[in-house]
Amino acid sequence: MPEESHIYKPRKTEDMSDRAFRLGEGKISGYLSCSLGILSFLAVLCYQFPAYLTTADLRAVYDAKILQVALMITLWSSLGFALLTFILSKHRRLGAIGVVFSLLAFSLGGYTIPVRGVESNTLSLGLDWLILTLIASVMIFTFLEKIIPKYREQAILRPEWQLDLFYFCFNHLLIAVLLLISNYFVVTVFGWAASSQLQAWVQSLPVVVQVVILIVCADFVLYWSHRFFHENPGLWKIHAVHHSVEHMDWLAGSRNHIVQTIVDRSIAMLPLYLLGADKAALDIYVTFAAFQAVLVHANIGIPFGPLKYLVVTPLYHHWHHSSDKPAIDSNYAVHLPLFDRLFGTYHMPSQHWPQEYGTTKRLPRTFLGQLFYPFKRSQ
Numbered sequence: 001m002p003e004e005s006h007i008y009k010p011r012k013t014e015d016m017s018d019r020a021f022r023l024g025e026g027k028i029s030g031y032l033s034c035s036l037g038i039l040s041f042l043a044v045l046c047y048q049f050p051a052y053l054t055t056a057d058l059r060a061v062y063d064a065k066i067l068q069v070a071l072m073i074t075l076w077s078s079l080g081f082a083l084l085t086f087i088l089s090k091h092r093r094l095g096a097i098g099v100v101f102s103l104l105a106f107s108l109g110g111y112t113i114p115v116r117g118v119e120s121n122t123l124s125l126g127l128d129w130l131i132l133t134l135i136a137s138v139m140i141f142t143f144l145e146k147i148i149p150k151y152r153e154q155a156i157l158r159p160e161w162q163l164d165l166f167y168f169c170f171n172h173l174l175i176a177v178l179l180l181i182s183n184y185f186v187v188t189v190f191g192w193a194a195s196s197q198l199q200a201w202v203q204s205l206p207v208v209v210q211v212v213i214l215i216v217c218a219d220f221v222l223y224w225s226h227r228f229f230h231e232n233p234g235l236w237k238i239h240a241v242h243h244s245v246e247h248m249d250w251l252a253g254s255r256n257h258i259v260q261t262i263v264d265r266s267i268a269m270l271p272l273y274l275l276g277a278d279k280a281a282l283d284i285y286v287t288f289a290a291f292q293a294v295l296v297h298a299n300i301g302i303p304f305g306p307l308k309y310l311v312v313t314p315l316y317h318h319w320h321h322s323s324d325k326p327a328i329d330s331n332y333a334v335h336l337p338l339f340d341r342l343f344g345t346y347h348m349p350s351q352h353w354p355q356e357y358g359t360t361k362r363l364p365r366t367f368l369g370q371l372f373y374p375f376k377r378s379q
């Protein structure tokens with residue numbers, strides 16, 4: 001449908017007042033106590049079984065003293081918030097969960113466990129990676145979503161937040177496995193294409209230029225891989241899991257079928273491997289890509305001004321997630337709108353946001369239902 005003939009209507013967010021956080025009800029302190037208690041317990045498990053539950057790269061940069069102080073503050077805060085929850089009389093169950101996990105953490109050694117030398121396993125779970133990214137993401141993105149939201153009436157605990165949190169945890173725990181698979185893929189399948197002359201030339205360029213090259217090349221391969229997932233009916237069933245989100249926020253982007261996650265990681269790794277940029281350029285690119293991937297799904301209404309024509313913003317990617325007719329199969333780019341403009345898939349009515357999100361055909365609403373959905377014949 002041509003863009004001009006479509007009548008854009010504002011989105012009507014359902015009433016989420018029963019899900020909202022309000023001061024004085026004990027719900028805020030209850031959730032804080034519960035989450036800090038569980039995170040502390042998981043952190044203590046990391047201390048107890050570092051070879052199996054922590055990532056070697058992160059262990060190399062940890063400051064043991066700072067981590068112990070952070071764990072001490074977290075544990076006592078969980079108990080403090082639990083007390084506040086009991087005083088406020090509502091949501092006592094959340095406070096009780098916080099107390100149980102905090103006491104479990106204390107019984108396993110709490111914040112006094114000494115840091116031991118660790119023999120690295122080839123494969124370990126990234127529990128420490130999960131804890132750190134979860135804390136950082138919640139702090140940065142819920143703050144941004146509260147101060148400059150697009151949909152102010154959308155609650156933090158919007159429908160299906162538990163499902164997307166599960167996806168977040170699942171993907172972060174498996175980081176070592178995912179890295180191993182994507183490395184194996186690029187080296188074995190595309191090892192022949194690596195050119196030392198090209199890599200030496202890339203490394204001779206200023207870091208800023210290297211970062212720009214990484215962004216453009218990664219976006220090119222990610223654009224076509226993404227488009228292929230939309231246009232191939234078999235692959236669409238896998239990608240539809242990501243599009244089944246009906247409420248956009250920072251957590252929504254975590255919803256991905258495991259096959260999708262493996263393919264995306266491997267495809268993204270390909271230009272990084274072939275170009276052989278400096279570590280500084282790689283670090284800047286990976287940080288930019290990780291931040292942008294979360295930001296574009298977020299419930300954030302920042303007016304990006306002319307920047308919105310240069311980089312993919314929440315408005316741009318929200319349109320990709322829309323089930324409004326003119327937006328279907330558009331805005332595939334991950335970093336820059338450039339390739340959507342070049343290949344005719346650009347959709348950006350700058351004054352309007354989507355009316356609806358999600359797939360036109362509704363998917364199962366559980367992790368396992370979505371895991372097996374692409375392989376069912378009757379779809």
Ligand SMILES: [Zn+2]
Binds near residue numbers: 226
């Ligand atoms: Zn898509």
